[in-house]
Amino acid sequence: MSTVGPSEARTGIESFSLSPENIASTLNGGRKADVIEQNLRDDEQRKALAFELLQKVPSLQKEYPDVVALYNKLGQVAEVLPKKKSFLSKTFGTAWEKTKAVLGHPLVKYPLIALLTAWGLSKLFAFLKNNYADLAKDVHDGMTRVGGAAKSLSPVAGLTEKGSGLVGGPGGFLPRSGSPYNAPLSK
């Protein structure tokens, strides 16, 4: 690999097995997770070679911007996938049975659903609608949304009263100054 030149690199990249449709689907929409994961599994050696060639011959990067973008995307995904597997393994392997039992607890269930609904899911689906620019919201903005949804969803007395946790106020839900959770969610 150390002596590879533009010609060999071009040949290597052109042997890259992903179709333009597949790359477009990976980068722009569709069932992103499935496609990305499949891409990671398929022809790993060939892709690794193509990407390595691409790195070694920077001039080709302008010729193959979609491959570069895919390379970057796959790099990010490759970093996160093991973390996801680790979390699912840790959680299902150790704490999940206990967690399942307590998730039905009204103190957990309704605030949790309120949070998932108002803050989490709205962000997730906003993202799925390719409208994820507003993901860069900070904690306080998220909490404002939570307050409204919690009022609608939570039957647990006291949780959503004025001044209580979910709606902020003294002794409430909003993190205090200096809390690690007080940092903005965005970079």
Added chain:
Amino acid sequence: MTMKAIYLTKEEELVFNKLPLESRKQWKVENEVVDYVDTDEQRKIRIELLSLNSPALQSLKKNLLVAVSDDQIKKIMIEADISQISDGDLAELFFAMGPTVPGFIILQLLHEVLAAKDIEAIHALSVIRRNLLLSLAGK
């Protein structure tokens, strides 16, 4: 009596220590010290890898994908019943959202504890958060 570990931040521990001794006597606080700062970029990738299977969420997703305004989305979300969410989807959602959300819930619950058994719930969430932090920090 065997003491069980509950993983709390310093701020959460302050609240925990104000609970009646009877409620907390079986718990040993271990400080949550895993250093991980979540970012939009990381969250974006996690959301891309989100895989939901619950019919309720699939239906919700379908409705949301055809919604045309923020008000519509808000209405759909507020009226949605996601109480039947599956374990797998819940775990997926926890991973997609990252450690901040369970952190909020833990702090909230600490202020709302009425009985010793409520701490079981906080403990479970603290374990989920710990697993998230450890996994995301690559530990």
